[in-house]
Amino acid sequence: MRNKLESTKFGKYGGQFVPEVLMPALEELTEYYEKFKDDVVFNEELDYYLRDFAGRPSPLYFAQRLSREYGVKIYLKREDLVHGGAHKLNNTLGQGLLAKYMGKKRIIAETGAGQHGTACAMAGATFGINTEVYMGAKDTVRQRMNVYRMELMGTKVIPVKSGSQTLKDAINEAMRDWVANVETTHYMIGSVVGPHPFPTMVRDFQSVIGKEVRSQIMEKEGCFPDSIVACTGGGSNAMGIFYPFIEEDVDLFAVEAGGSGMKTTDKEALHSATLCTGEDGVLHGMRTKVLQNKDGQILESSSIAAGLDYAGVGPELAYLADIGRLKPCNSMDSEALLAFHDLCRLEGIIPALESSHAVAYVRKAAATGELGDIVVINISGRGDKDLETVMGMRK
């Protein structure tokens, strides 16, 4: 057991820091994932859903006017065009299909702003698996439309009234549910976080992004890009586009949310730049970098982009940052807003505020030369969900 656990870590990060009662569930999941990840029938079926249901491959689009404005050649990986409007469905289709192969009768998940919950609801409906999503009671009010979306697709949304009534309480409740119902239930984690095998499995399901970029950029440029830039909350769209380039001579930039620029307090980080400023700790079943105070208490993170608002980060990203294989960086709320407007005005594409953080980094770093000549930006999602936020920021 011990050896198995050790070998699943990314350097000192990763692992399985969970109550003993969950170990059999994690072992079962690991076993099935190992069994099916290279299985021809499983992959043919997954490819079918990715193509005909999700609309893959997503285009790699040469952003001509943005390139001229920023002074580097920019390609946009259009995950905003995937069904549901973000990359999240790549993962929920993968896990949903795996749950079906495992004979699970029920899927549970947690969601913050509702993006992952919505992607779970889509997968649950497609595969005909009973789906229940835990959501902080406060978030269910703030995100009424996403709650309604999930309900339309047959998912039961369970408001969590404990604690701060937000994402972290929803995670606790989902964990509790899984412990009680491991036999019948698959717990669908929404990013490259949590105990092994989730960080590895979610990365693999999201790697379809980077695999497509490899052949698309070869076709257009005859070479790989100099750099790839992706926003990073938990890190799944970043790992998904980075991973197939890990062995290549391509620079990888993980852009975190620098927040509002207000001063950090002892309770609140007022940003969510975990790779940039976090310290080693244990959160949600994994060892990783965590936003915490000097007593080890988890800080409240904060960002204009709900999807980046997380006090942890995937363990593999923490590892890759430590060994210097990726560069952690960040964009402030205000910078993301400027980039958001650039992409709308110059390209006719309304990006998610999360993705706007990646664009914002290119906006400020292009002139320094550190990105090279050809840059791929992962547009992880579309911005329709963010219009009210952006309208509210207008002077």
Ligand SMILES: *Cc1c(COP(=O)(O)O)cnc(C)c1O
């Ligand atoms: C959820 C979300 C993210 C952040 O999640 P990662 O796991 O870091 O990719 C980024 N962009 C969009 C559009 C999202 O919905």
